[in-house]
Amino acid sequence: MVMFCCSALAQVPTTTEVETINVGVLATRGDRAAIERWQPLMDWLTARIPNAHFQLHPYTLEQMAAVVKSQDIDFIITNPGQSVQLGRQYPLSWLATLRSRYQEGTSQAIGSAFVVRADSPYQHLSDMKGKSVAAVSKIAFGGYLTLKREMQQAGHDPERFFSTIDFTGFPLDAIVYKLRDGDVDGAVLPVCQLEDMVREGLIAGKNYRVLDNQAPDGFPCQASTRLYPNWSFAKTGKTSEALAKQISRALLALPEDHPAAIAADSLGWTTPISQLTVDKLYQDLDIHPLQNPWWKEALVWLKANQQWGWLLIILIVVLNGYHFLLEYRFNKNQKRLLRVQNELNEKIAMLEHAQRVAIVGELGASIAHEISQPLAAIQNYSQGGLIRVNKGKPVTELQPVLEHIQHQVMRASDIVQRLRGLINKRASEKKWSDVVDIIDDTLLLLRYELEKSAISVTVSHEGEGRPVWIDLVGFQQLILNIIKNAIDACNQACSLSATIAIELVFTPQQLVVRVTDSGEGFAVEPALLQSAFYSTKAEGLGLGLAICRDVVKSHHGHMEMCNVAPHGCRVEVTFPFIDNEQ
CATH class of the missing domain: 3.30.565.10 (Histidine kinase-like ATPase, C-terminal domain)
Structure with missing residues (x-):
């Protein structure tokens, strides 16, 4: 009898390791506000993606750029300006764009609001010439950059238009408080920042005004600029395509009334929309990451046109050499001209002196007549004085005679001085x-x-x-x-x-x-x-x-x-x- 022995295999339970997925988010209003806004989304993704735990990391603009460059992060959530800046330099793939809660879910919701105090006299942005303003950063998209583009298209350079621009950095709330305290005349805020702070009870809305509002009909926030695409969710080069695909599905499946969508002040996510308007903004401001500096463009041209490049270099060298030669000759001729001019000035002075001497010669009879008169008077007075002395007259009778003689001597001296002043050869001296x-x-x-x-x-x-x-x-x-x-x-x-x-x-x-x-x-x-x-x-x-x-x-x-x-x-x-x- 053949017997078969079989054993039952016991099933051993296995534990699957949970992977931590690091998500960086731009913390425009500080770390706490960023966590309150985006942590519900992390929880949603953790619940939807098996064996994955999504960890939120709030960053500033500079910190976000650093972690993307070093590939120390898996995904990022940021505004369209930074997403374009980073996406044109580093391997980023956009997975979804945030849907605005307003205007039937449009994704156009980023822009700038120029805010002043309600009691200020300013009614339009043009009234702010020469005034002080505050903004978060020179590279902040939903703030300074969008306003800068509007001003440049209107013919104004913000750095010259305003007296000072105080870039305070994050959080954004600090800008409003500087405006409230009178430290600045105006503040550049992202769209809806003012309304959010009013809704949260941080400030009183009646104390502030937004200049030159151009928000579309039905949009609940005031905007001083046109609107641009909303925030984006993007994958870095560190993460696999399979995980990115799962996350895309989870984002698109987020219900409009889910706490994660409400916390993000949105109606959920939609497929990535075109960032062309953002690219054009950076091109207009001449700061697009794909725009090379002029010297790089010159190098590219030189590589493609080496024969013309060498000709240009030779021409520059020849022109510089010719310029130095002309400058040397000019300096040499200038010194020669100065020497000749000095010699001419000396000869002119000699001619002037000769002409004065010639005039004195022509006036010889007049000079002799002028001098002979006081000399004749001196002779007469002297003879009269001698007669008085010989007659034994008292000395007191000689005093008038001596005074007359002294007067005539001074008269003759004046004539001689005038002649000396005319004849003397001396440099021109004004007084x-x-x-x-x-x-x-x-x-x-x-x-x-x-x-x-x-x-x-x-x-x-x-x-x-x-x-x-x-x-x-x-x-x-x-x-x-x-x-x-x-x-x-x-x-x-x-x-x-x-x-x-x-x-x-x-x-x-x-x-x-x-x-x-x-x-x-x-x-x-x-x-x-x-x-x-x-x-x-x-x-x-x-x-x-x-x-x-x-x-x-x-x-x-x-x-x-x-x-x-x-x-x-x-x-x-x-x-x-x-x-x-x-």
């Missing part, structure tokens, strides 16, 4: 001077010649006189040349009633000196007369009027010459009043 005294001194030098030629001179003033910042020697040489030419013109005309009229006109802006004579006038162009070494006189140097022109030019003035009816000439010189510090 405050009385032009009336200068003209009187000049007429004293010419008095004998005027009396010999029977020429009457009148000096008149108009306006309130004032000291003028001028070169005293140059100005006297100018007046001397003009009056000397007028004397010569009157002598050539042989008029019985020769006259020279000198007018001084003081205005708040300038001094005008007019010298009008009754001579024969001039028969050539004034410009020719003012050129160097041209003279209508047989023994003239041709320097007088040329020097006059240079003196006037050095005082930033101008000189005009013209004939007057019925005969004669007028020379008008204008000196603008210039501060001595200029």
Whole structure:
């Protein structure tokens, strides 16, 4: 008999290890608020995905970028701005987009609200020019970036439009409190942030206003910008496609009235929607992650067009070499020109001195007459004094005689000083001077010649006189040349009633000196007369009027010459009043 023995196999229960799935979430209002909003979703996924426990990790913008880069996280939940920024740089796959609770479940719900205090005078964003504002971050999508795009399209640069922008970082509530306390004039908030804080009883809605609201009809929150896609759920490169597929099904199956959907302020999730509008925003702001810096673009072009690249490099080197050569020659020529200019200035000074000496030679008879008068008076008084001494007169009778002698000595000394000031060769030195005294001194030098030629001179003033910042020697040489030419013109005309009229006109802006004579006038162009070494006189140097022109030019003035009816000439010189510090 064949017997078969069989044994029953006992079933041993096995334990399956639960895998922890790490999910990073952008904590815009702090860790606690992020956990309250997204932990119900983690619980839903844990219940729907076998052998998986979903662990929530709140992050800031910078922390989120770091964990995605290092692949230390499995999934992320973030706003569309960061999802595009990270997705264009690192391996991210979008699984679903959050459905907005408003407008029949649309996924357009991200934007900016520009908030001010209700008692502030600002009604529009344009009223905020030069004011201080607060925002969470320069790279915050649902805040600063969306507002920046709107402002740039309106022709404003926020960094120049506002006086200061205080980037406070997360949590967002701190921005509202800075606005409440008057630390800033305006605040840039994500859409619905203000309404959420009012609903939570953190602030009073009546104390705040949103500027330039452009939210669509039916949208419960005010928005100062257009709206963009809602938050996204994405997979990093660390996670398997099989798990991602399970999570996608679980997200799409989340009921609209489930606590997880309500906590996220949504109607659940939908399939990923296009992020094109977000890409365009980053392109408009020139910060898209796929946009290369100019130097990288240049390198790409050089690799593709090496022959043109080498030609461009050679051209740049040649042009730089040519530029340095031109700069060297320019500096060399500039030094040469400065040296020549200094030599010309020295020669001009010598010519001016020679012309003054020549004038003194022409005035020899006048100078001799001027000096002979005090000398003759000194001789007479001295003889009278000797006679009184010989007669034994008391010393007291000699005192008036000695005083007269002293007066005549001072008179002669003044004449010599005026001649020294005219003849001495010295550099041009400007100082405050009385032009009336200068003209009187000049007429004293010419008095004998005027009396010999029977020429009457009148000096008149108009306006309130004032000291003028001028070169005293140059100005006297100018007046001397003009009056000397007028004397010569009157002598050539042989008029019985020769006259020279000198007018001084003081205005708040300038001094005008007019010298009008009754001579024969001039028969050539004034410009020719003012050129160097041209003279209508047989023994003239041709320097007088040329020097006059240079003196006037050095005082930033101008000189005009013209004939007057019925005969004669007028020379008008204008000196603008210039501060001595200029």
